[in-house]
Amino acid sequence: MLKRKTRIRPVDDARTHILSLRDKPGFMERFIDSNKGRGVFATQPVEAGAFVLEYRGELISAEECRARDYTELQSTFLFEFEWQKRHWCIDASKEDCSLGRLINDNHKSPNCTMKKIIVNDTPHLCLFAVKKIEIGSEIEYNYGDSQWPWRKKEPKQKISVLETKTSLTDHSSHDASNKDAVVTQEPKQQTSVLETKTSLTDHSSHDASNKDAVVTQVKK
Numbered sequence: 001m002l003k004r005k006t007r008i009r010p011v012d013d014a015r016t017h018i019l020s021l022r023d024k025p026g027f028m029e030r031f032i033d034s035n036k037g038r039g040v041f042a043t044q045p046v047e048a049g050a051f052v053l054e055y056r057g058e059l060i061s062a063e064e065c066r067a068r069d070y071t072e073l074q075s076t077f078l079f080e081f082e083w084q085k086r087h088w089c090i091d092a093s094k095e096d097c098s099l100g101r102l103i104n105d106n107h108k109s110p111n112c113t114m115k116k117i118i119v120n121d122t123p124h125l126c127l128f129a130v131k132k133i134e135i136g137s138e139i140e141y142n143y144g145d146s147q148w149p150w151r152k153k154e155p156k157q158k159i160s161v162l163e164t165k166t167s168l169t170d171h172s173s174h175d176a177s178n179k180d181a182v183v184t185q186e187p188k189q190q191t192s193v194l195e196t197k198t199s200l201t202d203h204s205s206h207d208a209s210n211k212d213a214v215v216t217q218v219k220k
Helices: 010-020 062-067 149-153
Strands: 027-033 037-042 051-054 058-061 078-083 086-091 112-119 122-129
Touching: 010 051, 010 112, 010 122, 058 062, 062 078, 062 086, 078 122
Parallel strands: none
Antiparallel strands: 027 037, 051 122, 058 086, 078 086, 112 122
């Protein structure tokens, strides 16, 4: 009798790729058009709940982030969030061939959501699939409810920009007592965007199939 293949927990899959400093196979970068620029597409099916990619970059304090001199383009790759009652930033402004930083916004029907997990006492922001993703599909997640410039080009619809809160959990065994953290991603230079808050709760022993999250991010 053949043994059933052991299914890797999405959280463990994320940890493995975080530690390897490599993107998960099954995804490719592709130029879309002059409006969207580059995007990331699936080259193999992705099951709902599966780990997809890490939003990888340099972890620095929010204070250091604001003290650095970024171009307008570079500032769109700064991801500020809260952890252990402090504000931090993932600086993904440098081209490092990682794919997570290239994933585009979809605020209507995203196929991924962002979750915060802890590996070796360090926070990491990772994308997990919220539904099955077919080969050739673009990987997308909701940057948050804000008045992003590219959304204004869509057919006018009454879209709520009220504060959105979603519970997430850190995948750690040492930080599960933390209160919900607010995660926002915005440019170093403030734009006329309404503040959107997303709650991240520590995810110590749960799988990646938790509730979806809305994460505020700035377009590349």
